[in-house]
Amino acid sequence: GAGVSQSPSNKVTEKGKDVELRCDPISGHTALYWYRQSLGQGLEFLIYFQGNSAPDKSGLPSDRFSAERTGGSVSTLTIQRTQQEDSAVYLCASSARQGNSLDQPQHFGDGTRLSIL
Amino acid sequence: AQKVTQAQTEISVVEKEDVTLDCVYETRDTTYYLFWYKQPPSGELVFLIRRNSFDEQNEISGRYSWNFQKSTSSFNFTITASQVVDSAVYFCALSEHTGTASKLTFGTGTRLQVTL
Numbered sequence: 001g002a003g004v005s006q007s008p009s010n011k012v013t014e015k016g017k018d019v020e021l022r023c024d025p026i027s028g029h030t031a032l033y034w035y036r037q038s039l040g041q042g043l044e045f046l047i048y049f050q051g052n053s054a055p056d057k058s059g060l061p062s063d064r065f066s067a068e069r070t071g072g073s074v075s076t077l078t079i080q081r082t083q084q085e086d087s088a089v090y091l092c093a094s095s096a097r098q099g100n101s102l103d104q105p106q107h108f109g110d111g112t113r114l115s116i117l
Numbered sequence: 118a119q120k121v122t123q124a125q126t127e128i129s130v131v132e133k134e135d136v137t138l139d140c141v142y143e144t145r146d147t148t149y150y151l152f153w154y155k156q157p158p159s160g161e162l163v164f165l166i167r168r169n170s171f172d173e174q175n176e177i178s179g180r181y182s183w184n185f186q187k188s189t190s191s192f193n194f195t196i197t198a199s200q201v202v203d204s205a206v207y208f209c210a211l212s213e214h215t216g217t218a219s220k221l222t223f224g225t226g227t228r229l230q231v232t233l
Binding site for chain 2: 048106
């Protein structure tokens with residue numbers, strides 16, 4: 001498709017389980033971002049990829065969170081040993097080339113709604 | 118640290134009324150970008166506008182207009198003749214540069230409810 005694609009759209013899992021969230025960015029977009037949207041916290045930045053490298057991981061809330069990106073395209077966000085406070089909508093965004101052309105608009109996917117029981 | 122404040126948590130208007138959503142930001146950067154996004158009930162964030170810090174011209178796109186005033190660090194968004202389809206949460210955001218990264222700092226959003 002033409003937009004950012006995220007899967008699954010909804011995920012319900014038990015506390016303590018690991019989850020993987022997937023993001024397929026817009027073709028040709030080199031920058032990829034993960035954000036989290038939860039009640040009371042608004043939209044929070046988690047991690048940024050430029051190509052396959054992650055220059056900024058400052059938003060990851062704990063070492064249970066990790067992300068990778070392969071082939072400069074698809075990214076997965078992994079949460080290990082999930083906790084109830086991890087319940088949120090996880091949003092992925094992509095944008096065109098960074099570098100000298102900073103601040104191209106970020107285009108968002110529909111998100112993955114994660115519920116931890 | 119950068120900060121975006123959207124003081125209006127929720128606004129309700131009747132269709133055809135004009136409505137202005139406020140956004141105030143704080144940054145130490147001399148070059149920065151401001152954005153507005155719309156999040157309808159379906160959940161996806163839709164990009165509306167990007168404005169750089171050197172361009173203070175107001176912009177109009179159909180029923181939407183934006184007023185950027187650097188002197189007051191504000192980037193307000195006005196919807197003219199509102200429609201029910203405008204009902205959504207609107208987020209103002211500021212780009213933050215950390216070396217090689219450019220991430221968005223979002224305000225807490227303003228929920229706009231347009232009724233008949």
